Amino acid sequence: MQLTMMSMTNPGNYRLRLLLDLFQVLVLPVIVLSSFPHIINNINIPLPLPLSSFFSSSPSLSLPIHILFIFLWNTALRLLNSLSQSFDRHNLGAKPIPCVKGKWPGNIDVLLRMMQSFKRGYILDVYLQLFEEYRCTTLNLNILWRDHIITMDQEHTKFVLATGFQHFWRGRYQKERMERFLGRGIFNRDDEVWSMHRANTRPFFARERISDFHSFETFTSRTLDIISNLSTPSPLVGSYHQPHQPITSAPFDAQDLFSRFALDTSSSLLFGQNLDTLSSPLPIAFKSRMGPKGSEPLTQDPDSPDLWGSFAHAFEAAQQVTTHRARLGSLVWPILEFFKDRNKGNVEVIHRWLDPLVEQAIGNKKRMMESGVVSPIGEKTFLEHLADSTDDPVMIRDQLLSLLLASRDTTACLLTFVTYFMAIYPDIAQKMRTEVLEQCGRNPSTYEQIKNLRYMKAVLNETLRLYPPVPLNVRESRSSSSVFPRSDPTFASTSSSSSDMDMPLYMPGSTPIMFLPLLTQRNKSLWGPDADVFDPERWIDPRRTARFVANPTMFTPFSAGPRICLGQNYAYNEASYFLVRLLQEYDTFTLAPEAQPLGSLPPSEWKSGKGRQVEERIWPGAALTLFVKGGLWVRFGKASNSIPT
Numbered sequence: 336m337q338l339t340m341m342s343m344t345n346p347g348n349y350r351l352r353l354l355l356d357l358f359q360v361l362v363l364p365v366i367v368l369s370s371f372p373h374i375i376n377n378i379n380i381p382l383p384l385p386l387s388s389f390f391s392s393s394p395s396l397s398l399p400i401h402i403l404f405i406f407l408w409n410t411a412l413r414l415l416n417s418l419s420q421s422f423d424r425h426n427l428g429a430k431p432i433p434c435v436k437g438k439w440p441g442n443i444d445v446l447l448r449m450m451q452s453f454k455r456g457y458i459l460d461v462y463l464q465l466f467e468e469y470r471c472t473t474l475n476l477n478i479l480w481r482d483h484i485i486t487m488d489q490e491h492t493k494f495v496l497a498t499g500f501q502h503f504w505r506g507r508y509q510k511e512r513m514e515r516f517l518g519r520g521i522f523n524r525d526d527e528v529w530s531m532h533r534a535n536t537r538p539f540f541a542r543e544r545i546s547d548f549h550s551f552e553t554f555t556s557r558t559l560d561i562i563s564n565l566s567t568p569s570p571l572v573g574s575y576h577q578p579h580q581p582i583t584s585a586p587f588d589a590q591d592l593f594s595r596f597a598l599d600t601s602s603s604l605l606f607g608q609n610l611d612t613l614s615s616p617l618p619i620a621f622k623s624r625m626g627p628k629g630s631e632p633l634t635q636d637p638d639s640p641d642l643w644g645s646f647a648h649a650f651e652a653a654q655q656v657t658t659h660r661a662r663l664g665s666l667v668w669p670i671l672e673f674f675k676d677r678n679k680g681n682v683e684v685i686h687r688w689l690d691p692l693v694e695q696a697i698g699n700k701k702r703m704m705e706s707g708v709v710s711p712i713g714e715k716t717f718l719e720h721l722a723d724s725t726d727d728p729v730m731i732r733d734q735l736l737s738l739l740l741a742s743r744d745t746t747a748c749l750l751t752f753v754t755y756f757m758a759i760y761p762d763i764a765q766k767m768r769t770e771v772l773e774q775c776g777r778n779p780s781t782y783e784q785i786k787n788l789r790y791m792k793a794v795l796n797e798t799l800r801l802y803p804p805v806p807l808n809v810r811e812s813r814s815s816s817s818v819f820p821r822s823d824p825t826f827a828s829t830s831s832s833s834s835d836m837d838m839p840l841y842m843p844g845s846t847p848i849m850f851l852p853l854l855t856q857r858n859k860s861l862w863g864p865d866a867d868v869f870d871p872e873r874w875i876d877p878r879r880t881a882r883f884v885a886n887p888t889m890f891t892p893f894s895a896g897p898r899i900c901l902g903q904n905y906a907y908n909e910a911s912y913f914l915v916r917l918l919q920e921y922d923t924f925t926l927a928p929e930a931q932p933l934g935s936l937p938p939s940e941w942k943s944g945k946g947r948q949v950e951e952r953i954w955p956g957a958a959l960t961l962f963v964k965g966g967l968w969v970r971f972g973k974a975s976n977s978i979p980t
């Protein structure tokens with residue numbers, strides 16, 4: 336019933352869904368209980384004494400009786416569901432996914448443990464701990480009596496994304512969380528609408544477009560100018576200079592700068608406009624506070640034009656809200672947001688910026704059609720290309736926003752973490768620089784040259800392995816159940832018996848599943864004992880690449896299967912182009928922890944943890960995409976043999 340009602344309504348109407356759920360859980364049993372005496376009276380059945388006194392109990396007992404009945408009703412429903420699942424499982428010859436057994440009813444203690452870890456813990460560490468505690472790579476969290484599967488299993492992730500694609504979709508709960516923000520865009524739709532978007536978007540990323548480095552150059556040189564200004568040691572830059580400190584170049588937030596670079600580059604590609612976020616005021620070292628993801632952009636002077644700063648802020652805040660909802664789960668967040676949708680304000684700001692662009696594109700299309708002018712796809716922006724396919728302004732805006740999300744934060748994240756590695760491993764930065772100078776000299780690079788930058792590609796891949804810009808993702812199984820392939824070898828030796836080991840896991844229908852590329856890509860049983868080590872050579876030495884060649888889905892930063900990223904090559908080119916130009920001019924990269932906003936340095940307890948957190952010098956967080964909490968504050972040093980900008 337729930338599913339039918341949901342499909343009849345707007346997928347973003349979480350209030351209606353919550354009311355329907357509460358009706359099923361709380362109201363329906365009360366109705367049934369109250370109608371019992373009438374039914375029994377009408378059909379004149381004599382009841383045994385305990386039951387007749389139950390129905391004729393005094394009003395003071397009525398509340399406890401109702402609560403008891405609600406409890407019994409829901410327990411019975413859960414039992415029925417579990418019986419039907421075990422029958423189905425038996426028929427499919429599968430075993431259940433191991434279930435987390437918390438100390439409190441509904442695994443509330445597990446939920447609290449996760450919430451605590453999201454605040455102070457290392458990224459996704461709470462999930463890794465649970466996998467290790469239960470010695471398995473796919474687990475049912477069963478929060479508030481609802482199945483919620485998490486997996487770091489390479490084989491199961493491959494099944495969700497590729498080999499068993501038809502069994503999964505984005506699902507009701509994800510649409511509910513994202514509907515107001517991403518609407519009918521490619522990230523929030525399945526089936527026909529998704530296919531239509533994909534078919535329409537793919538031709539736009541043809542080779543000619545992804546190898547046209549002209550727009551990369553425009554925004555790269557603009558970014559390098561800013562870095563150059565910031566990196567010139569000067570006592571005059573008083574806003575960041577601390578008394579009693581030697582005068583050095585200014586620390587700046589590289590993550591913020593790269594996000595601006597990526598947003599301006601993407602906006603020029605997608606809707607032919609330079610949003611020029613690179614020109615709005617930058618966060619200032621020692622003054623900046625924490626923003627929704629990185630550092631807080633400066634509050635705009637009320638008299639100056641907004642310059643898209645409010646767009647960028649609302650765009651980040653909307654991602655935070657969406658992630659927070661996913662963490663709270665499909666029951667809790669709609670209750671907390673019942674009277675106030677926390678994304679309403681953010682989305683209004685976003686639409687205020689995008690709607691005029693969409694209207695303009697539709698108007699231009701009409702004018703061009705009237706005058707009989709037809710321009711080829713290679714000369715169009717994505718917005719113009721979209722406007723050719725539909726006149727529906729909401730559909731165009733939603734898809735445009737999805738592409739902005741796809742291209743901006745992911746690419747900025749990749750550049751941020753490469754910079755982090757260049758700062759903590761200067762020898763790797765040096766090696767990258769040597770390759771760049773050998774292959775490209777001092778000129779802006781070409782498509783062919785970038786293809787030959789083997790070490791650069793290895794660094795990008797190694798960064799994407801340890802810090803995938805989409806570190807976790809969610810799908811939902813469709814209404815029918817399915818069976819996972821055999822688990823990956825992570826805990827192979829710990830299964831209780833060999834017959835048990837041979838049994839596949841049962842994936843129930845209509846159930847959310849979260850997969851965790853960040854954990855899969857750091858899994859020692861797949862990548863070897865040095866899985867946590869940043870070592871670009873693993874992508875060059877053929878004996879070491881053999882693991883990945885034989886098993887490509889152990890590395891899925893761009894996803895896999897029918898929904899694989901459409902901008903993968905574009906992203907490699909954009910990041911490589913930027914890094915080539917950067918390394919032509921700069922040879923030292925240092926972290927500036929003293930400039931990190933308060934509360935953004937890794938907590939001391941991480942030192943006693945396991946894996947990368949022990950040596951982490953920044954705080955990685957996730958809000959749809961990965962980011963450095965408080966921003967990545969760094970100093971860049973100009974190479975003595977650099978070329979003048």
Ligand code: HEM
Nearest residue numbers: 741742745746749804805892893894898899900901902906
């Ligand atoms: C380092 C950069 C990037 C990374 C790591 C990345 C990663 C991903 C991932 C993991 C997905 C799958 C999301 C999901 O199914 O839930 C995806 C999808 C997508 N990406 Fe990227 N992406 C990057 C850059 C880009 C760029 C630059 C563009 C376009 C300009 C782009 C366009 C898309 C599109 C359109 C999809 C949706 C595909 C679909 O649902 O069919 N991506 N990307």
